[in-house]
Amino acid sequence: VDTGEREKLIELMEPLHPADIADLLEQINAFDRMRLIKLYGKEFDGDILSELDESIREEVIRTLHPEVLADAVRELESDDVVDLLEDLDEAQQEAILEVLEDSDRVAVEQSLTYPEYSAGRLMQREVVMAPEHWNVGEAIDYLRSTDDLPEQFYHIVLVDPKLRPIGNVGLGRLMASRREVLLRSLISETFHVFPVTRPEGEVAYAFNQYHLISAPVVDESERLVGVITIDDAMSVLDEEHEEDILRLAGVGEESRLSDGTVETVRQRLPWLAVNLATAVLASLVIAQFEDVLATVVALAVLMPIVASMGGNAGTQALTVAVRSLATKDLTSSNVWRIILRELSVGLVNGICFAVVMGVLALLWFGSPVLGGVIAVAMIINLVVAGLAGIGVPVVLERFGVDPALASGTFVTTVTDVVGFFAFLGLASAVLL
Amino acid sequence: VDTGEREKLIELMEPLHPADIADLLEQINAFDRMRLIKLYGKEFDGDILSELDESIREEVIRTLHPEVLADAVRELESDDVVDLLEDLDEAQQEAILEVLEDSDRVAVEQSLTYPEYSAGRLMQREVVMAPEHWNVGEAIDYLRSTDDLPEQFYHIVLVDPKLRPIGNVGLGRLMASRREVLLRSLISETFHVFPVTRPEGEVAYAFNQYHLISAPVVDESERLVGVITIDDAMSVLDEEHEEDILRLAGVGEESRLSDGTVETVRQRLPWLAVNLATAVLASLVIAQFEDVLATVVALAVLMPIVASMGGNAGTQALTVAVRSLATKDLTSSNVWRIILRELSVGLVNGICFAVVMGVLALLWFGSPVLGGVIAVAMIINLVVAGLAGIGVPVVLERFGVDPALASGTFVTTVTDVVGFFAFLGLASAVLL
Structure with missing residues (x-):
């Protein structure tokens, strides 16, 4: 250049x-x-x-x-x-x-x-359709005589006289059949029709779930107006995943590598501000225990460990829950089983790390009481972390909020507050 | 039931x-x-x-x-x-x-x-192929006379006499052409051939990037052995995303909602153990400053804020970097520009929150010195967070380690250690 x-x-x-x-x-x-x-x-x-x-x-x-x-x-x-x-x-x-x-x-x-992010925006207008009474020969002759066919198409959509789609005929089956075979006898088993207003995320989910290749889109009067193909659905799926990851990390979902500094600051600053608010909240909890902190400095050294372990365990449970909600694997029929699982996982992990940290604190500061306090606080915080990790996204989802967007902050706030409160509260009860 | x-x-x-x-x-x-x-x-x-x-x-x-x-x-x-x-x-x-x-x-x-997660495992054996010298009529007659065609296929693969694939003919163009047209004249512009050993993640990436619908797979001697279709590529893309999200959160990538308690503990415990080790490392840093903590308890109240803000900012930069590496958008040609961007974003965000926290600490504890210390520590930690967020995954990638797997722990360790060290170190220099 x-x-x-x-x-x-x-x-x-x-x-x-x-x-x-x-x-x-x-x-x-x-x-x-x-x-x-x-x-x-x-x-x-x-x-x-x-x-x-x-x-x-x-x-x-x-x-x-x-x-x-x-x-x-x-x-x-x-x-x-x-x-x-x-x-x-x-x-x-x-x-x-x-x-x-x-x-x-x-x-x-x-x-x-059509609304943004709807099937209507995603579809292409160029549709290859045929009346339901045609046979293979008529369809082939029609295709051969048409000039402006779409660059790529995989099905012929059969329509009734009111232009309502009634089935898809795969080109493979079409080509393998004799000219006199009726199109109607060749329609694919799997057939999904999307209204123009269907959100694109749901369209992509259906393509992935049912292995669709192309699917017709209809307007309010059920007339065929376009077709969505799998490559577009794949792009949507890719974008939705991207959004989920970025949202979970508290980065604006519109964030791109090509954004400049100003744009990037504009996206990230609000999330950091929310985090500051929750961090200050945690500090307010700590401030309640200034007396005991002034007496036993070792508490200040150990307290971030309890909070950090809780935050991590909470994020683990949370991520699994957010993903399962997105893929519709977590439903009302199994939510109680999963809550119970997170509770027991929190308890088992809590006990494991309670033992480790209890011994470590004993060796480090030579205080069995300090070891006992951190052990109990660890169990409490990891159990709470598991419950918050599954509970917060489920509740947000029920209120119609995207759990990927807000759960992370809520969960770490809970684990910070509970972590500091349990550890310092127990310490002041025992040590003061 | x-x-x-x-x-x-x-x-x-x-x-x-x-x-x-x-x-x-x-x-x-x-x-x-x-x-x-x-x-x-x-x-x-x-x-x-x-x-x-x-x-x-x-x-x-x-x-x-x-x-x-x-x-x-x-x-x-x-x-x-x-x-x-x-x-x-x-x-x-x-x-x-x-x-x-x-x-x-x-x-x-x-x-x-074939190796696990390779194109050879992903492909289906059922391929519809035709010699390169055939015309449309011959292809249609062949399809009509063949009994066991694959359920779905979208292209006919043209092969030379040694069975090496030389082009794809889309069924749409095939059907729209007269019987005497040569297949060779109909081959699609976009044509990708994958060797059997190609990792499935790269196959999925190519399908998404180039909007492929189906692509032939060849063995070491470049003979056609199978074909990969877009619905399989879409499943792989979906799984890879899932893995990335779960890895970023420190959850085993094999984690499923249907796993029981034991299985789940087994997956999560190692990550929590790594986190414990890094949390103890941060505590060791704090322990260096017991003197100043004993004198000014306010430091214990404020120090988690600096660490938490750094951890969050680091995770933001990290997530963007890990995603960009996965989508191959972050390359050696733009990495320095992005590092510079993260540096300036860290600086701008750092200054913003330095002002906020400086004022807040002043009002809360009535100490301008404390306000100054937390402000400077905030700037240092957010700049370091930005650099670690981009630097750690890039370095891991260069050493052939999946950045999604290990970056998170590294980055938060860095921001914790730097956060506590900068804040408490400055405080003991100024206050003692």
Whole structure:
């Protein structure tokens, strides 16, 4: 890029997949990115845009020559155009809509009326459908005579006269059958229809659970309006996982590697503020025991151990619970069994580490009383940690709050407060 | 089930997908499970077995009548049989292998020779292939005359005379073309071939990155031996995510909701033991400052705040880094930019919370010196947290260790030690 040799750049980029070019653009800095795009010029492919991170996409769209942008967008399928548009500001949206052909524009505008993160936004408009009374020969002749088939499709959707989908015919079975066989006799066993308003997370869950490859989407009157394919569902599943991990760590779920310092601070600061509040709460508990701390300094040395073990055990139970809720494995039918399990796990682990820490404290400070106090506090805190780890996410879920989002803070607050209170409270009862 | 009405049970279960039946079996207790399976009898479907969690699968296989089991296994595709077998003990493996037809058994045994979690284990043996010189008509005639086509397939793999795959032809394009068109002219642009030994995580990554639907697998001599389809890649992606989340939380990655207390303790105890060791390390740091703690008890009240904020900030940076390494977004070309970003984010957040805590400590304990000490310690610890959060996983990755597995403990150890040392060290320098 530095030497400005356009031919060479195009030759180098030629074998790369659009997804890899997008990754490349994300990894270089903004100045190089601009120069590379200018140099790459007309070769710029619409698929590169779809693969880019949202944070960079806007910048790239501004850099692109309007004509190149128009060409790039016209190549895309309707679902990718929608995906592109939903994050742009209005002026940019209109600029892109204008370059689309009339029919495409109407389709995209229609899709944008569906709620964000719904099946309607995820689906592509390009559907291959056939009336239910056709046979294999009619379907093949229709496909051969149609010019603008979607780039990839795996099923033909059978529809009734009101355009309601009644079944999927896999292309494999279609091809393996004689021309006179009725399509109706070939429909797949597994068939799921999604309403346009269905949240995309649930769509992805169903694709994964039932091994779907493509599924029709219908509007309120049950008419076929689009189709969702497994690669889109896979992307959604990937994003949802990403969100869960980032939320559990208290990082804004929109966080990207390409974000700058300001954006990153803006995402993380609120979570640290919440953590500060809970840490201060724990300190207030400690402050209640200044007397005993002033008398026995060893307590100050040992107290973080009890809190830390509780926090860790709580996070373990919590993570398993949050994941099980997300995959719908934890339900009202087994929640009591799991609570009981966490209780016994907390008790067993508590007793193990009570023994270890009790002996350690005895050897370190030569005080059997101190050993006894830390042992009992350890058991109490690990049992509470197990209960909080399962209880907090389950309760949050029941109140309609995403447990991945808030559970972590709640649970560590509980284990900090209980840890310090149990340890210092017992100590002041015994030692003062 | 309680009333033992077999007809009614079968009627109730009939509309359920095997994946849902598997979920149901996982959620009830072992006794009910046994009764349900006995009652369900012959209706038991092979697909239910594939969908079951490993921990329960063995138990179910033992419960099933050998004849029912044989029927169930014979229905499955080769990749599902392999998946089933790899977790069983040898006696059970042999019992299942025996009921397979000869050709299937050889294929399955061959697959089991590939390393665990490799493309060879993931692929199915059933491949639809065609010589490169065929035209559309020949392919369709071949498909129509073949009896045992795979249940689902999306591409025909073109092979040269040595059975080396040279391209994929999508069924959609095949169907849309006239009989005399050469298959060679229809091959898809995106084409990936995986060697049998490629780790399944990388296969799943490629499917997600390049939107693959199916991809051929070749042996050492580059001969076509199988095909991997996107639904299997999606399951792998799902499992890898699950593992990452569980590892980050310090829970054994094999952890399942259906595990009992003993199993769960066995998984979590080692991580808690590691945490205990690091917590004791932090306590040793605190013990160095017993003098100043005995003089100013307020230090004991405030010190967990500095450590807790550092731990949280470190976890934030760490989670982003671990995710970016997993998705290959963090590479040697941008690592220095990200380190610089974490440094500045740590500095900005550090200054913000230094001001807040400085003022708070001043108001609480009426000591400007204490306020200054906690402010400086906060800045130091948040900067170190950012650096450790990105540095530890990057270094671990370079040494070939999974960063999700060990980073968390390292990072919180660093932030605890640095947090206590900076705060108490500064305090004893200023106050004593």
